[in-house]
Amino acid sequence: MxxxxxxxxxxxxxxxxxxxxxxxxxxxxxxxxxxxxxxxxxxxxxxxxxxxxxxxxxxxxxxxxxxxxxxxxxxxxxxxxxxxxxxxxxxxxxxxxxxxxxxxxxxxxxxxxxxxxxxxxxxxxxxxxxxxxxxxxxxxxxxxxxxxxxxxxxxxxxxxxxxxxxxxxxxxxxxxxxxxxxxxxxxxxxxxxxxxxxxxxxxxxxxxxxxxxxxxxxxxxxxxxxxxxxxxxxxDWELQEIEKGGFANFMEKEIFEQPQSTERAIQGRLDRELATGHLGGLNLSSKELLNIERIKIVATGTSYHAAIVGSYLLESIARIPCVPELSSEVRYKNPIVERNALHFVISQSGETADTLYAMRELQRKGATVLGICNVVGSTIPRESDGGVYIHSGPEIAVASTKAFTSQLAVLYLFTLLMARMRHLSFEAGMNLLENLEALPGLVSQALSTADSIQAIARKYCEVSSCLFLGRGINYPVAMEGALKLKEISYIHAEGYSAAEIKHGPIALINAETPSVFLVPDDRLRAKVISNMKEVKARGGPVISLAVIGDEEVADISDDVIFVPRTHELMYPFLMAVPLQLFAYFCARELGRNVDQPRNLAKSVTVE
The missing domain is CATH 3.60.20.10 (Aminohydrolase, N-terminal nucleophile (Ntn) domain)
Incomplete structure (x- = not known):
């Protein structure tokens, strides 16, 4: 701050x-x-x-x-x-x-x-x-x-x-x-x-x-x-990393750095011989990792959305019960620390006050707490029991972009590691590993649609409210998309599970309130399409993020942003990047200061 x-x-x-x-x-x-x-x-x-x-x-x-x-x-x-x-x-x-x-x-x-x-x-x-x-x-x-x-x-x-x-x-x-x-x-x-x-x-x-x-x-x-x-x-950062480098502002630079930052997060941490992940800073033996019965991930803001994605992964692939928790609530609720439980705290800066205090409270109760951070030498890495650096490089813009996808990458690596120690076969592990290796190239493809996203942003930037809707592992990405839009454009936005639309949010639907649907080609695609039709039936504009070639979704939508096809669990990366660009271009059209939005601070070091 x-x-x-x-x-x-x-x-x-x-x-x-x-x-x-x-x-x-x-x-x-x-x-x-x-x-x-x-x-x-x-x-x-x-x-x-x-x-x-x-x-x-x-x-x-x-x-x-x-x-x-x-x-x-x-x-x-x-x-x-x-x-x-x-x-x-x-x-x-x-x-x-x-x-x-x-x-x-x-x-x-x-x-x-x-x-x-x-x-x-x-x-x-x-x-x-x-x-x-x-x-x-x-x-x-x-x-x-x-x-x-x-x-x-x-x-x-x-x-x-x-x-x-x-x-x-x-x-x-x-x-x-x-x-x-x-x-x-x-x-x-x-x-x-x-x-x-x-x-x-x-x-x-x-x-x-x-x-x-x-x-x-x-x-x-x-x-x-x-x-x-x-x-x-x-x-170990270079001075040019904290310069704009020819971009209009830091946020634009950091969005477009994500192929490289994602690669850095993954590099040297995939073991093809064993089809698993390798994270050297955990300070836990294989036996200790195997004995973990539940995991809690503590974070706030954008990092909390990464935590929700991570909890979904750990439960669905590694079959370990996992709960994401808000840092600000953990410290004051007298948290329960269970035997054979592992805690993660996530913070880009490593100095987020709520997360740091939550970590200290958990450690006071005897918890093993690992950090996922970007800034080397910051307080959380120094005080935690171990952890992983995401290696995003300096993130200067207040609204986090590349740190989010790098946090996701580390959570995917940890999930692969834990899953291979449990129920995931070599073949399934190798499939996940190869899809992780392909991510930097796919993120680069997602960025190539920037011009079309800018045109869509120009069309909708004057709205007063916007809904973001996703299902499953992409639900927290919808929440992150909503956060980005309100952070830098000051447009009111809310992220929901698409399944929840009939439980209240549908009352907001009108011709002036667009709904952004995340529609990857996964097992919940048909459910999301049904929700899209419900919005269209009530006169609401629909913007969709869909896989290249999905004409059914395109026909329903007023506007569509296409992303490359990938493994169904990898779509959070490819959905997050266009949502960042959409928020960015809306803010630019409105003349906002995207690097330093009003009332916000990059590193929240007070409660």
């Missing part, structure tokens, strides 16, 4: 901070600001709106070789210049930026006001600056360590003091923070993308850790003042 960047070194700090904030735009924000120190003064500049508004207000020759910056996604206080970060203490000597929520800020503020502190904003974050200031006695690191235990809630904090030039202190509890190591320069940020242009060497902070940096190096410790030795990790 909020983006943080801190820099100390030999360069102009304002340039580093503004570039870093620009790379963090994808996290979602409504205001931005920087604070740069030079000599015995600090220059604080913050603006409501986009970073270009901030950049226009920053003097070209603003001096200073250290500073901090922030993009804010409002949680407490309205969106305005005053509530934007950074925030300072009463003297204007100490400046902080913060990601997270301070739950006891009201009580802390009341106490600090009795001590003479005056507050300027209506945010919870400003209390951090005043609290640290109340402990400050010429040692910023010590003051942060004294203040941190009093903060209840989540935080990633980066702060500096004008009396300690070229020194920046960061603290983490529940919100991501990463340290970057350069040549005679150091960085602190909420995300590696902010510093990738300058360094590939990073150190990830854990909860309760404090980082102090200056141009010569860093010191890691905890609130009890114990020094901590950390492992330096290397970022």
């Amino acid at each position: 909020c983006g943080i960047v801190g820099y100390c070194g030999m360069r102009m700090a304002k340039d580093i901070l503004l570039e870093g904030l620009k790379r963090l735009e994808y996290r979602g924000y409504d205001s931005a600001g920087i604070c740069v120190a030079h000599g015995n003064s600090m220059q604080l500049i913050k603006k409501k709106g986009k970073i270009k508004n901030l950049k226009e207000s920053v003097p070209y020759d603003l001096p200073g070789s250290y500073g901090i910056g922030h993009t804010r996604w409002a949680t407490h206080g309205e969106v305005n210049d005053l509530n934007a970060h950074p925030h300072t203490d009463c003297e204007g000597k100490l400046s902080i930026v913060h990601n997270g929520i301070i739950e006891n800020h009201v009580a802390l503020k009341a106490k600090l006001e009795t001590e003479g502190h005056e507050f300027l904003s209506s945010t919870d974050s400003e209390v951090i600056a005043h609290l640290i200031s109340s402990f400050y006695e010429d040692d910023l690191e010590k003051a942060v360590k004294q203040a941190a235990p009093l903060l209840k809630g989540t935080y990633g904090i980066v702060c500096m003091h004008v009396d300690e030039p070229n020194r920046i202190v960061g603290a983490r509890n529940g919100s991501p923070l990463v340290l970057g190591i350069g040549n005679d320069e150091m960085f602190l940020a909420s995300d590696v993308t902010a510093m990738m242009a300058y360094t590939r060497q990073v150190v990830y902070l854990e909860d309760g850790e404090i980082a102090t940096i200056d141009p010569d190096g860093y010191l890691m410790s905890d609130v009890a003042d114990r020094t901590i030795e950390k492992t330096i990790e290397n970022i």
Whole structure:
């Protein structure tokens, strides 16, 4: 959500901070600001709106070789210049930026006001600056360590003091923070993308850790003042991966990267000799896997839709009971952890707050929890008992696309592995394996229909509501299609099982409400066609996704998008891609900001 960047070194700090904030735009924000120190003064500049508004207000020759910056996604206080970060203490000597929520800020503020502190904003974050200031006695690191235990809630904090030039202190509890190591320069940020242009060497902070940096190096410790030795990790993403690369925007790029991202998710993980999947990071022996009697997959948003597909697969192919659950509900419902149960958590960023807290609650109860994530070194992979990286590469657009299909690929691989250990024959396993190998090419074919999808989107982009309907394994894909449309076009959309249409949704059918039907050539095709006819009989427009050559479906439909023929269990990949394109083109026709849709953030790091 909020983006943080801190820099100390030999360069102009304002340039580093503004570039870093620009790379963090994808996290979602409504205001931005920087604070740069030079000599015995600090220059604080913050603006409501986009970073270009901030950049226009920053003097070209603003001096200073250290500073901090922030993009804010409002949680407490309205969106305005005053509530934007950074925030300072009463003297204007100490400046902080913060990601997270301070739950006891009201009580802390009341106490600090009795001590003479005056507050300027209506945010919870400003209390951090005043609290640290109340402990400050010429040692910023010590003051942060004294203040941190009093903060209840989540935080990633980066702060500096004008009396300690070229020194920046960061603290983490529940919100991501990463340290970057350069040549005679150091960085602190909420995300590696902010510093990738300058360094590939990073150190990830854990909860309760404090980082102090200056141009010569860093010191890691905890609130009890114990020094901590950390492992330096290397970022393996290339800088061009976080550039648009000739595409109009990141979402378009990421949709069209799916043949490659799907291939990366599968590559090296198929064993043709044994007709099975191979996932090396599970940290479970064959015997332990064989003893698993039930599986739960915990996720939220797009990842939850992938979880539903995965549960269908595991039950239908591996014959293992599997339940998908929403992360936000798991933590607070006192979940039951059963013997011989395995839990997965899915998160593109590896930092999703609801999913992370659900994982910790399950682990506290003794569960074995594996992660399925994209961002290497993020919190969930570090804290889980094992897991799998999906290797999508950086996903910058807020609306997830390529991560969804890569998550599916990993769930298919795990299903193949488990099924071959149980009831699936070698021949059936090889058939599934070969269909997985064919997926990148089929996804590429599905993308080739982009022009016709754009024409359909142009026809329907002005509607106020849309229904997405599928059956079986494609029902969660219909839900994902609806989510994509409302996320980026702001058109109201709902995803349902087509079988449920007579149980309420059919009341919404009229000439202005199109229904998008997913009609693969599978055992439920005839049932879905029956539902299509029910909608047509009531005057509702029908858009269908059907297999190439399916003239029966085409005759019923007002518009049809064709996908290649494949194994009936592989259609979620080929149905998801056109739905992403449909949402994308609708949003573009309406002039929406597809990479940064309103009110949304890429990585939801607060509850």
